[in-house]
Amino acid sequence: MTDLAQDRTGPQGTLRPRSADQELRARARAVIPGGMYGHQNAGPLPPEYPQFMRSGRGARIWDVDGNEYVDLMNSYGPVVLGHRHPAVEEAAARQAAQADCQNGPGPVMVELAELLVETVDHADWAMLAKNGTDATTACCTIARAQTGRGTILAAKGAYHGAAPWCTPRPAGVTPADRANLAYYTFNDLASVRAAAAGAGDDLAGILVSPFRHDAGFDQELVDPAFARGLREVCDAAGAALILDDVRCGFRLALGSSWEPVGVRPDLSAWSKAIANGHALAAVLGNDAFRGGAQEVFITGSFWFAAAAMAASIATIGALRDEDAIATMARTGEELRAGILAQADNYGFAVNYTGPPQMPYLTFTGDRGHALASEFAGHAIRHGAYLHPRHNWFVSAAMTGDDLALALGATDAAFAALRRRLSGS
Numbered sequence: 001m002t003d004l005a006q007d008r009t010g011p012q013g014t015l016r017p018r019s020a021d022q023e024l025r026a027r028a029r030a031v032i033p034g035g036m037y038g039h040q041n042a043g044p045l046p047p048e049y050p051q052f053m054r055s056g057r058g059a060r061i062w063d064v065d066g067n068e069y070v071d072l073m074n075s076y077g078p079v080v081l082g083h084r085h086p087a088v089e090e091a092a093a094r095q096a097a098q099a100d101c102q103n104g105p106g107p108v109m110v111e112l113a114e115l116l117v118e119t120v121d122h123a124d125w126a127m128l129a130k131n132g133t134d135a136t137t138a139c140c141t142i143a144r145a146q147t148g149r150g151t152i153l154a155a156k157g158a159y160h161g162a163a164p165w166c167t168p169r170p171a172g173v174t175p176a177d178r179a180n181l182a183y184y185t186f187n188d189l190a191s192v193r194a195a196a197a198g199a200g201d202d203l204a205g206i207l208v209s210p211f212r213h214d215a216g217f218d219q220e221l222v223d224p225a226f227a228r229g230l231r232e233v234c235d236a237a238g239a240a241l242i243l244d245d246v247r248c249g250f251r252l253a254l255g256s257s258w259e260p261v262g263v264r265p266d267l268s269a270w271s272k273a274i275a276n277g278h279a280l281a282a283v284l285g286n287d288a289f290r291g292g293a294q295e296v297f298i299t300g301s302f303w304f305a306a307a308a309m310a311a312s313i314a315t316i317g318a319l320r321d322e323d324a325i326a327t328m329a330r331t332g333e334e335l336r337a338g339i340l341a342q343a344d345n346y347g348f349a350v351n352y353t354g355p356p357q358m359p360y361l362t363f364t365g366d367r368g369h370a371l372a373s374e375f376a377g378h379a380i381r382h383g384a385y386l387h388p389r390h391n392w393f394v395s396a397a398m399t400g401d402d403l404a405l406a407l408g409a410t411d412a413a414f415a416a417l418r419r420r421l422s423g424s
């Protein structure tokens, strides 16, 4: 693969063959099952995508061969202020220089818990962990501990993590792993009521995403009446309303992604953006579920490490001080307007769905995401790293130049698709 970036008009105007990436992939195949796994596996992506990345700053990233891209994925969500945000990196480094992983947490754990409780509308307490799956799993466990019941309702097709109870792949999962789950359809209150009735007096909680962001599907914003209806069903049953804010948290609103909707969950799961790329997750809850949270034994060797907590405090501070959510929304609106104008100009029917900070583009009638993949392959050649089957993430670091580069790349991608389809 030596000519991948042949028509690349990227920021440095340089084309580098993917030799370092290819060499790493070959070495990885010998020592990593499948060469790579999980959501960052570049194997299913168009061949233009690098697997291995070298660095990032602001809204720009570089692969191991030195190719530069404007980043529209931001580590699939964790990077919200841009790569290597100075205040966040300084806070993490200052804490790490003192101590990171010790016999007990540092004072930053209390400071961060206080900040989270002050920032998030429904939170009376906070527990910290590492990954989103830790947090969603803990929410379910706490709901069960508090209610003394077993059944959790989740939306069909929603992603809540990679543990056996929620992984989208069936390999290695037993029916017993899913025995206490029942499913409803997002934004369909009747299906929730039916699933709740099916659970009878065993309903421990209802797990829901802020909006429908299932990978590979057009996104669907939440109907506020649906959110209010979930709250009512939970109140009537004495069950926990659990918001999975892992993907959206701190991109749509600071007080939780349902703060603007006006619905407060009992428990919420957070990770990804809360420490701008440092490994951290949080479970937040209200006083009604404090007892259950106190009873459960949940922990991890690295859950109390202090540097990521310091990074999180700095991240929340910067999100506030830099008005980052409004900035992301504005940039996202401009990206949407630009891409929709381009699609129209080149005669493509597309669906551009989701909030502006977390958009997703599909081509109408595009079977197997074939056109989307071709589009993404062209876009990355021209310097925009986006994704054909997963929502994108806009960061607050995107400048006018970054946006211009991204839109230049998408314009070139639409043009290339149109040329291919019209046979010219």
Ligand SMILES: Cc1ncc(COP(=O)(O)O)c(C=O)c1O
Pocket (backbone or CB within 6 Å): 130, 131, 132, 133, 134, 136, 159, 160, 161, 162, 209, 244, 245, 246, 247, 271, 272
């Ligand atoms: C909505 C949602 N919940 C949970 C998770 C799991 O988080 P993690 O991958 O950090 O375990 C993710 C990850 O993408 C997610 O998007």
